[in-house]
Amino acid sequence: MRFPMFVELEGKRVVVAGAGTIGTRRIRVLAEFGASVLVVAPEISDEVRSLWQAGKIQCELRPVEKQDMEPAYLVVAAADKREINHQVYEWCSEAGILVNVADKKEECSFYFPGIAKKGSLVAGICAGGENHRLARQAAEEIRELWKEKAGV
Numbered sequence: 001m002r003f004p005m006f007v008e009l010e011g012k013r014v015v016v017a018g019a020g021t022i023g024t025r026r027i028r029v030l031a032e033f034g035a036s037v038l039v040v041a042p043e044i045s046d047e048v049r050s051l052w053q054a055g056k057i058q059c060e061l062r063p064v065e066k067q068d069m070e071p072a073y074l075v076v077a078a079a080d081k082r083e084i085n086h087q088v089y090e091w092c093s094e095a096g097i098l099v100n101v102a103d104k105k106e107e108c109s110f111y112f113p114g115i116a117k118k119g120s121l122v123a124g125i126c127a128g129g130e131n132h133r134l135a136r137q138a139a140e141e142i143r144e145l146w147k148e149k150a151g152v
C-alpha cells in the first residue's frame, strides 16, 4: 500500500509528455497546485493551449526527448504510445526522477490520485492501482460531502 505524501509543488518543474485526454487532466491539476509545468507533445488539447496562452504553463510542440527530463522534479508520461511512455520511464529511472506512467502502473514511482479540495482541505484517493473507477467514485463522494462543509 502506497503512502500519501503531500509534497510542495509550488515553483517545481514538472514535465508532462503528452497533452491529450489524460495529459490535460493531469496538467490542469499540477498547474492548480502551483507546479511550473512544461508540456512536451506534438499535439496539445484546446484546454492546454489556453493555459499556455494565459502564461500558466509552458509548451513545446515536439516529441519528448531525454534532455527534457534532467531538471525535472516530477515527470508524467501520458503519450498514447507504449514505447514512448516506456522510454520516459527508462530515462527517469536512470536519473532517479519520480515518474507517473499513465498506461502502466508497474512503471509508476507515484500514482496520480483522485482529488477532492475545499479551502485548506485536500484529499488524495488511491485504490492501490487496482480499481480506477473506485478511486474516481470515492473522490466524487468526498467532493459531494465537502460541498456542505462550512468554515474550511
Ligand SMILES: C[C@@]1(CC(=O)O)c2cc3[nH]c(cc4nc(cc5[nH]c(cc(n2)[C@H]1CCC(=O)O)[C@@](C)(CC(=O)O)[C@@H]5CCC(=O)O)C(CC(=O)O)=C4CCC(=O)O)c(CCC(=O)O)c3CC(=O)O
Pocket: 025, 026, 100, 101, 102, 103, 104, 105, 106, 108, 110, 111, 112, 113, 114, 115, 125, 126, 127, 128, 129, 130, 131, 132, 133, 135, 136, 137, 139, 140
Ligand atoms: C495506477 C494509476 C497510475 C496513474 O496513472 O497515476 C492508473 C492507471 C491506469 N488507469 C487506467 C484507466 C483509467 N483510469 C481512469 C481514471 C482515473 N485513474 C486515476 C489514477 C490512476 N490510474 C492511478 C492509480 C489508480 C488507483 O488508485 O487505483 C485517477 C484516480 C486520477 C487521474 O487519472 O487523474 C482517475 C479518476 C479520477 C477522477 O476522475 O476523480 C479511468 C476512467 C476515466 O478516465 O474516466 C480509466 C479508463 C477506464 C478503466 O480502465 O477503469 C489504465 C488503463 C489505460 C489503458 O490501458 O488504456 C491504467 C494503467 C494501468 O492500470 O496499468
Ligand SMILES: NC(=O)C1=CN([C@@H]2O[C@H](COP(=O)(O)OP(=O)(O)OC[C@H]3O[C@@H](n4cnc5c(N)ncnc54)[C@H](O)[C@@H]3O)[C@@H](O)[C@H]2O)C=CC1
Pocket: 017, 018, 019, 020, 021, 022, 023, 040, 041, 042, 043, 044, 045, 062, 063, 064, 078, 079, 080, 081, 082, 084, 101, 102, 103, 132
Ligand atoms: N491512468 C489513467 O487514468 C488512464 C490512462 N490512459 C492511458 O493514457 C495514455 C494517453 O491517453 P489519451 O490521453 O487518451 O491519449 P490522446 O490520444 O488523447 O493523447 C496523446 C498525447 O500524446 C502525445 N504524443 C504522441 N507522441 C508523443 C511523443 N513522442 N512525445 C510526447 N508526446 C507525444 C500526443 O501529441 C497527444 O498530446 C494512453 O496510453 C492510455 O492508455 C487512458 C485512460 C486513463
